[in-house]
Amino acid sequence: MKILLIAESREGTLLGGSYELIAFAEAMGGESSMFLVGGDDVLPAYQGKLYLADVAGCGEYNPDVHKQLILDVVAKENPDVVAFCHSSYGWDLAPRVAFAMGAAQISEVVDIVDGVPVVPVCNAKLRRDVKANTAQTVITIQAGAFGLEDEPAGTPDVEKIAAEGEGKIEFTGYEQAEAGGVDLGKAQIIVSAGRGVGKPENVSMIADLAKALGGEYGASRPVVDSEWVEHNRQVGTTGQTVAPKLYVACGISGAIQHLAGMKKSEFIVAVNTDKDAPIGEVADVLVVADLKQFVPALTEKIQSL
Amino acid sequence: MKILVCIKQVPDMESKFKVDAGGTWYEKTDLAWRMNEYDEYGVEQAVQLKEQVKDADVTVLCIGGDQVKETMKKALAMGCDRGAQIVDDESYAKEPAQIAAIIAEYAKGKDFDVIFTGMQSQDRGSAQVGILVAEILGMSSVSTVVEFSYSDGTVEAKRELEGGVKACLKVQTPLVVTCQLGLNTPRYPTLPNIMKAKRKELLSTPVGDLLKVEARQETMRMYFPEKKGGGLILEGEVVDMTDQLIKILKDKTTVFA
Numbered sequence: 001m002k003i004l005l006i007a008e009s010r011e012g013t014l015l016g017g018s019y020e021l022i023a024f025a026e027a028m029g030g031e032s033s034m035f036l037v038g039g040d041d042v043l044p045a046y047q048g049k050l051y052l053a054d055v056a057g058c059g060e061y062n063p064d065v066h067k068q069l070i071l072d073v074v075a076k077e078n079p080d081v082v083a084f085c086h087s088s089y090g091w092d093l094a095p096r097v098a099f100a101m102g103a104a105q106i107s108e109v110v111d112i113v114d115g116v117p118v119v120p121v122c123n124a125k126l127r128r129d130v131k132a133n134t135a136q137t138v139i140t141i142q143a144g145a146f147g148l149e150d151e152p153a154g155t156p157d158v159e160k161i162a163a164e165g166e167g168k169i170e171f172t173g174y175e176q177a178e179a180g181g182v183d184l185g186k187a188q189i190i191v192s193a194g195r196g197v198g199k200p201e202n203v204s205m206i207a208d209l210a211k212a213l214g215g216e217y218g219a220s221r222p223v224v225d226s227e228w229v230e231h232n233r234q235v236g237t238t239g240q241t242v243a244p245k246l247y248v249a250c251g252i253s254g255a256i257q258h259l260a261g262m263k264k265s266e267f268i269v270a271v272n273t274d275k276d277a278p279i280g281e282v283a284d285v286l287v288v289a290d291l292k293q294f295v296p297a298l299t300e301k302i303q304s305l
Numbered sequence: 306m307k308i309l310v311c312i313k314q315v316p317d318m319e320s321k322f323k324v325d326a327g328g329t330w331y332e333k334t335d336l337a338w339r340m341n342e343y344d345e346y347g348v349e350q351a352v353q354l355k356e357q358v359k360d361a362d363v364t365v366l367c368i369g370g371d372q373v374k375e376t377m378k379k380a381l382a383m384g385c386d387r388g389a390q391i392v393d394d395e396s397y398a399k400e401p402a403q404i405a406a407i408i409a410e411y412a413k414g415k416d417f418d419v420i421f422t423g424m425q426s427q428d429r430g431s432a433q434v435g436i437l438v439a440e441i442l443g444m445s446s447v448s449t450v451v452e453f454s455y456s457d458g459t460v461e462a463k464r465e466l467e468g469g470v471k472a473c474l475k476v477q478t479p480l481v482v483t484c485q486l487g488l489n490t491p492r493y494p495t496l497p498n499i500m501k502a503k504r505k506e507l508l509s510t511p512v513g514d515l516l517k518v519e520a521r522q523e524t525m526r527m528y529f530p531e532k533k534g535g536g537l538i539l540e541g542e543v544v545d546m547t548d549q550l551i552k553i554l555k556d557k558t559t560v561f562a
């Protein structure tokens with residue numbers, strides 16, 4: 001089996017997902033080659049062929065041009081599988097490439113069991129085994145699902161490629177996340193509010209518990225999107241990544257994007273009315289309760305210790 | 306201006322799921338249904354765009370059986386002008402390339418200036434349909450949009466990347482936009498608007514008229530993930546559980562040290 005891996009770089013840095021793709025190729029038991037839009041300064045430690053397109057020429061975000069570059073490599077390599085990260089880069093580009101190839105796209109693969117891709121359904125409550133009916137398949141892999149056992153090593157055999165033409169989308173620059181405010185990364189104890197808090201007034205319950213424990217409070221994305229809590233307190237892929245001694249998730253279901261930001265915490269407590277909530281997968285203790293009753297009661301007990 | 310917004314009806318994710326008799330999808334009875342969260346942002350953005358440019362017509366499209374009309378009525382009450390239901394009792398079994406082909410076939414020749422979709426559905430989560438629709442129709446597309454503005458045929462949008470970074474873009478219509486959480490604040494339909502929505506046009510087209518492609522992939526099996534050992538589950542009276550939890554934290558962590 002031949003697998004083409006679509007690595008990623010941004011602002012002069014190779015993104016970590018690139019190595020997860022190598023681990024994925026190993027799990028598939030395939031022979032791989034790699035494609036990257038980047039510069040000579042971001043080459044991955046990889047023993048294999050690397051098709052390198054110069055980012056100075058074709059831009060970091062230029063889906064029309066990146067698509068064409070990948071299709072050129074596909075024509076040369078004729079891979080059975082083209083693998084992307086299930087990332088902002090991958091999920092944007094993968095369907096464009098899949099459509100042009102007439103290939104099935106299997107999204108957010110979390111595992112390969114006997115050669116069959118497994119994907120999550122319904123916020124990871126369920127899983128599906130998927131079979132492609134097409135000769136070639138495009139796959140995106142979930143962040144963190146595949147990891148290399150050993151430190152990546154090797155020097156790629158680089159072949160430079162170039163694109164012609166321009167894209168229809170004009171990239172005008174990055175906007176960095178606003179800095180300042182709390183640094184959740186430093187907190188030893190974090191209590192986070194999820195959509196289960198129900199209304200903005202209830203965020204104070206979470207903040208009170210955090211205070212009683214001598215920690216900080218955080219939040220899941222919907223709570224931040226609703227502007228009940230400021231963005232620098234958001235935990236997850238598009239917020240902060242934290243690993244405190246204690247993480248208490250209140251009314252948080254445990255979506256993969258949230259888990260990615262907190263699953264390395266030393267001890268995890270979840271408070272949730274739903275006993276089957278996926279947060280239970282990573283929690284050391286799952287308290288099945290209405291947080292509106294449990295959280296204030298816990299705060300009071302701790303204050304009286 | 307002609308605007309299309311594509312929505313999907315999905316189960317509430319807090320539902321208790323069961324695998325159906327066929328073993329390839331979840332059981333669809335006993336579930337509460339709602340509009341896919343990502344699509345709510347699409348409906349809101351479509352309506353805001355209409356309010357901005359004034360002279361516009363917003364069609365909301367949904368593929369599914371009779372029960373999706375409920376969700377479509379919500380979109381109409383939020384301000385869409387007309388509904389296009391693609392009648393398909395087996396829409397759940399269609400894979401993204403088929404869903405995209407159905408939408409593209411519907412949209413073909415109708416000259417939509419902007420098509421909004423959610424970036425993904427909450428149940429299948431493939432994150433493909435919007436971009437595939439654009440590829441089929443030869444339109445530009447921008448995914449994972451968290452900020453959108455329109456002026457005179459030009460869209461300025463911000464795509465959300467990892468770690469809270471955004472990529473800023475400029476692109477001309479016609480365009481497909483896939484909407485990410487937080488793009489706007491979806492409005493609640495008001496009672497008068499709910500009443501008005503009842504009189505809005507809702508046309509149904511059989512899926513057979515629009516679907517012309519084979520499935521490129523199949524679900525072989527659906528199942529619950531194995532519980533990985535997992536942690537302790539506390540259930541019962543709140544007072545007891547607070548005591549139990551404090552004891553566990555004292556034993557297993559240093560937070561009270």
Ligand SMILES: Cc1cc2nc3c(=O)[nH]c(=O)nc-3n(C[C@H](O)[C@H](O)[C@H](O)COP(=O)(O)OP(=O)(O)OC[C@H]3O[C@@H](n4cnc5c(N)ncnc54)[C@H](O)[C@@H]3O)c2cc1C
Binds near residue numbers: 222234239
């Ligand atoms: C590209 C992308 C990036 C994302 N980035 C992030 C990110 O950085 N961070 C993030 O958090 N999310 C992120 N998300 C969103 C993520 O997919 C989920 O939608 C989100 O994490 C859900 O938040 P939640 O758990 O608070 O809400 P829900 O999923 O709605 O869960 C609410 C939970 O509260 C429980 N509950 C309800 N009422 C009560 C009660 N009274 N007491 C106790 N429990 C109750 C429910 O059982 C449920 O489990 C991202 C999504 C995408 C697509």
